Amino acid sequence: MRAVVLREFGAADVLRPGEVPDPVAEPGWVTVRLKAAALNWHDVLVRRGQYGSPLPHVPGADGAGIRADTGEEVVIVPSLWWGADESAPARNWEILGDHRPGTYAELVRVPAECLAPRPAGYSWAQAAALPLVGLTTYRALFTRARLRAGESLLVLGAGGGIATTAVTFACGIGASAVVTSSSRAKIEQAQALGAKDGVLYTETGWEQAAKKLSPGGRGFDVVLDSAGTWAEALTALRPGGRLVVLGANAAEHAPIDVRRFYFGQYSLLGTTMGGPQDFAGLLRLLGEHPIAPPVLDRTFPLAEAAAAHRHLEQGGGFGKVVLLHD
Template structure:
């Protein structure tokens, strides 16, 4: 990527091998997964140095030991588990990322490839997996028997959150933009859902909750807090991790505090969260990430066009 802009700015090219650094490891990549974050990097949101190699997610083989690994894209988290350090960044922001044949990352950002996962599924796991795990487990404390509403079925975060909720023993519901996505979500374990194209979708969703008075937890990756909170039960928790649809919310403050609600902000997780995620995956109860499409690395531009076109259920993966 030599300039910021549209998908056409992603073109194949030759770059130098990653330079050796103490405490860092080079990985021969077998697959790399797309995230909406990559689109923002391409557009210049994070002012990445140019020319630049984007990409946060990947899986491959350590060049020093030959071990099959997945890459945690959460860099320089720091010692405090409650929030990242000022040095925190995402792989592919300023450090060359995974749209490549090789990537070099701190050793703490590597973990064994999950047993039974393909290369594509392994590459698609880290960013959405650790982000969903931190949101649902570390921040919201979702427990077996509780109810969860996921806003926006189909994207990588939503499909991963559905898999984690199912593994945790929670009952998950979704909102979606089409009947087809609702059907896919049900096939993947959702107990039900509503179309968020309907004006009264929060009330429709609330009525679906097991007790009919709203959900214990709502996962909000799009920025519609003022609508989503209407589907919470009294004392419920809403965990916010994105702003793809809206970057500002106009909240009913009085209704919020009388409802005894908790509003929890979250981001990508830490190495500790990643270990928790992989421990849960190792139990065999977490379905692998859904793969919507696979492209050769040389077709990264076309893969971005597909991502931006919407309508996906699952992740897009690049194969070097």
């Protein structure tokens, strides 16, 4: 089958079209003929060798296509073997495309439990863009932070898949959202999705400027932090607010004023992509609320995965980047 093959770790150009053997069926597993695969920053880290993937390797976590055995149109849930404990993943949990062949190919093999129906009205590109960011954002906002209608959310960042999904989810359930960005244009695009406003994190004192945009200027109920800037994020929280952390894009270490933290009665919640229970909750959320499909930034043919990675790494896009397989 045709695939994008990683034979060495490095820059985007190491992603090259090639031929690899078709996946072999076995009990409990299903082969999917892919129509689209979405990029995630996680794929960039796999390409760079951060997850020690075996070489040669086919990367890619997100995908949507047709089950080879039944002909059903499905999306792939890239969370493998989460386990029975909903509070945290099992020790053998992994993400599709880390150590097993992923979705940058014509075919992919996954456990049967990792398939869900393609949402009604979604294009193949939108369906492929949903699973990882949708699952991650759902778990962060609802399983972990318990965000409710009428509450306020600050999203650190405005243009990535998690950020755009968080804005649409929050606004869809009746919460309010504010974003941060390095670009006024991205703030305006987030406002078009429903965000109330935004601030430029490139400006000194952005956390105080953001806090002024919260209800009554008291601070936000929830801050979603994929950057790792905890000290600034806590400043934007109301007393008793919840800080949900799912990334370290800007910093891997975060000093905190401990006295200020406990006197503020804050909650610090770590989170990752979720499991099948979270994905079931995500599908219920989409069915019960007027939430738009994932925002698409740009599509590329499968063979141009290297160009797609370069575009993603440049950081100027808004929404998801998707590879189309036809």
